Amino acid sequence: MKTDALELIEIKLLLEAIFLRYGYDFRHYAQASLERRIRLRVEKSNLSSISQMLPKVLHDPNFFNLFLKDISITVTEMFRDAYVFAKIRKSIFNLLRTYPYINIWHAGCATGEEVYSMAIMLKEEGLLERCKIYATDFNNQSLATAESGFFYANKKNLYFQQYLAAGGNASFADYYDLHHGNAKIKDQRSA
Known part of the structure; x- marks a missing residue:
């Protein structure tokens, strides 16, 4: 053999x-x-x-x-595959508007950028307050990074372009603060 x-x-x-x-x-x-x-x-x-x-x-x-x-695959980014986020925004959010409460599960969320991307879109579409978002991953180190809300500030320009391609209708800079060379996502429920 x-x-x-x-x-x-x-x-x-x-x-x-x-x-x-x-x-x-x-x-x-x-x-x-x-x-x-x-x-x-x-x-x-x-x-x-x-x-x-x-x-x-x-x-x-x-x-x-x-x-x-x-x-563990920890490769992710904000609005990764922007065309998918744009499709969700155009096609699925209208259906979600008919539900009184929405549960979303991001299985294998890695360091959380796609979860935060979804939260931003839900906020812009007026759906976030009705949502409960679950984010899980078997890699505890990745989960800790996701919970922290930090991402590398040097990616903010790429993320801005992807945000726009995903149908973003505000300024991506409204969703994060800079902290010592990194960016931290703002709490979307209170932002």
């Missing part, structure tokens, strides 16, 4: 074990990205095979947490 085929078996076994042990289901994640991240963890841990990860993942919580950080 070729090495690549064996590695695929090892990856499937590893992911199945993680699901059975911890309840995290990565079995349907983007395969190429996941394989790359697993191989990187094998290399960083000086292991000779993916199979050697199995006992470490199952019995060593610290190792498992390292693995979680490795596969």
